[in-house]
Amino acid sequence: MVIQSRLASSYLMRRVILTLIFFVFGCWGIYDGWFAWPPQHKRWKEYSEVFVPLEERVRRGESLVGSDQGLYLRLKDEYAKPPRERTEIDIFFQKFVVVPVCFVVAGLFVATWVLAARRRYTYNEDGSLVSPEGAFRADEMTGIDMTRWMSKSIAMLEIKGGPKAGGTAVKLDAWIYAGLEEVIEALNRRFHPEEYQPSTSREETPAPEGHPPVDVSGAPESAQTDEDAAPR
Numbered sequence: 001m002v003i004q005s006r007l008a009s010s011y012l013m014r015r016v017i018l019t020l021i022f023f024v025f026g027c028w029g030i031y032d033g034w035f036a037w038p039p040q041h042k043r044w045k046e047y048s049e050v051f052v053p054l055e056e057r058v059r060r061g062e063s064l065v066g067s068d069q070g071l072y073l074r075l076k077d078e079y080a081k082p083p084r085e086r087t088e089i090d091i092f093f094q095k096f097v098v099v100p101v102c103f104v105v106a107g108l109f110v111a112t113w114v115l116a117a118r119r120r121y122t123y124n125e126d127g128s129l130v131s132p133e134g135a136f137r138a139d140e141m142t143g144i145d146m147t148r149w150m151s152k153s154i155a156m157l158e159i160k161g162g163p164k165a166g167g168t169a170v171k172l173d174a175w176i177y178a179g180l181e182e183v184i185e186a187l188n189r190r191f192h193p194e195e196y197q198p199s200t201s202r203e204e205t206p207a208p209e210g211h212p213p214v215d216v217s218g219a220p221e222s223a224q225t226d227e228d229a230a231p232r
Contacts, residue, residue, distance in 0.1 A: 003186075005121035005177040012113070019109040026102030033094035040086040047083050051075040116176055123183040127190070129157070133170050142167070144187045155184045 054072040058064065064072050122130040127138030136159055145156040153175040160167030174180040189196050 002125060003123040003179050003182050005119075005179040005183070007117055008174075008176060008178040011116070011176045015109050015113040019106050019113070022102045022106035022109065026099050026106060029094050029099035029102060033091055033099060037086045037091050037094060040084055041088065041091060043083040044085050044087070046075070047079050051079050119177075121172070121177060121180060121183065123186065129170070129183070131170050133168070136170070141187070144184070144191050145169070146184075146188060149184070153181075155188075157187060 050071070054064065054068060054075070058072065119132045120130070121132075124130070127141075129136050129141070136157075140159050141157060142161050142165075143158040145158065145162070148154040148156075153173065155172045155174075156162075157170040157172055158167060159170060162169050172180050172184055174184060
């Protein structure tokens, strides 16, 4: 049976979610940096540079007259609660750091998603493998390294002895590609058949000559029969 890989749905879902998260944050940064924060910065500047000095004069007991008094009374009502601090550095950072980083990261997620989708693995009935690294006959495959299988779902298929023997290795990542788990199992069965031998969970103890057979508990069958037959 030919086995064809495809992108794993869990991997695809993670990439879509992460892309949307960074894209939304980038759009949010545009709104903050160009629309929401500049008016907040203007209010904070007026509060800190105009109202606070006037209030300090009043606290010192100085009498305000003319335009200063009218300005102070207006700002006192407007800034009964201090506005949120927004500095020019905040706006600059949001515009030229946060927004570009969010969109670049979102673009990288899309790029890795597209590149991964273009990679294909095909395991044929004759035992050959067609991968992005090339096409390999069954007799060119010499082993499979399962060291990272339990922790990363990754197996390394050794070609012509693997890198240590002057050959190469093909990375089979079952976390990214659905279908590779079946390919890895087929290759592991080929190179490590002893791992798939049936194991006996119960071994019978041979009965001594002249005695009835005994099971794993060591009690003769006749004794078990009599015991079972005894009234309770």
